[in-house]
Amino acid sequence: MTGLDASVRSLDRARQNVPTAQFVEGFAEELPFPDSSFDLIHTSVALHEMQPVQLREILQQAHRVLKPDGIFTFVDFHQPTNPIFTPGLSLFLFLFETETAWNLIQTDLVKLLTEIGFQESKQTLHAGGSLQVVQAKK
Ligand SMILES: C[S@@+](CC[C@H](N)C(=O)[O-])C[C@H]1O[C@@H](n2cnc3c(N)ncnc32)[C@H](O)[C@@H]1O
Known part of the structure; x- marks a missing residue:
């Protein structure tokens, strides 16, 4: 590891x-790291700190260093689907985060992963939709 x-x-x-x-x-x-060198890549609650161009570069790099059929997985913020969670997430982002987190929750990451070349992405939402877990296969 x-x-x-x-x-x-x-x-x-x-x-x-x-x-x-x-x-x-x-x-x-x-x-x-060399191309095709990892079976699995995970990042935990960090992508929301990246600028949009940087985010795309990071996903491209993850795709490059994964082996064929390798898995990229991450957990991060998401726009709540249950409105009860919107004030709590908004307050958290307002107090502790920057505009990159607000950008991330407006970004369709599954679509971005597909554009980058991932074959399949599975997204599951938690905590009223305010957290997303994504698994994408190279
Ligand atoms: C919010 S923390 C991640 C939280 C941590 N994964 C956890 O589960 O507790 C963000 C981390 O990303 C790192 N980081 C920020 N920009 C980075 C970059 N461009 N490349 C690599 N690491 C970066 C920071 O140094 C920091 O350790």
């Missing part, structure tokens, strides 16, 4: 949590 982050502090924390994994400092939009 290999973890990548742009922040040395995040990597130090990750090394403490998972001492058996390898960790690499780098940018997700310039992954320092």
Whole structure:
């Protein structure tokens, strides 16, 4: 298992949590790995911090470094489908996030993944639609 982050502090924390994994400092939009080298790539609640161009580059890089039939999976914010959850998510994004998170919840990520070349994407929504879990197959 290999973890990548742009922040040395995040990597130090990750090394403490998972001492058996390898960790690499780098940018997700310039992954320092060869083509077709991973079976699975996961990112947890990080894509909402990326600018739209950067987001597309990251998804392209994930596609490049996955093996054929490899899986890209992520969890991140989503526009609530149950309006009861809208005030809570809006307050959270207003207090703790930037415009990139608001952009992300307006973005059809399944469509973007298809444009990039992923064959199939499965999206499941949680917490009144305010969180999405996506699995996309190369
Ligand atoms: C909100 S945190 C992710 C939360 C974490 N995955 C968790 O589940 O607790 C976002 C992380 O993305 C990293 N990051 C931000 N931009 C990045 C980039 N372009 N490439 C790689 N890592 C990046 C930050 O350093 C930070 O560690």
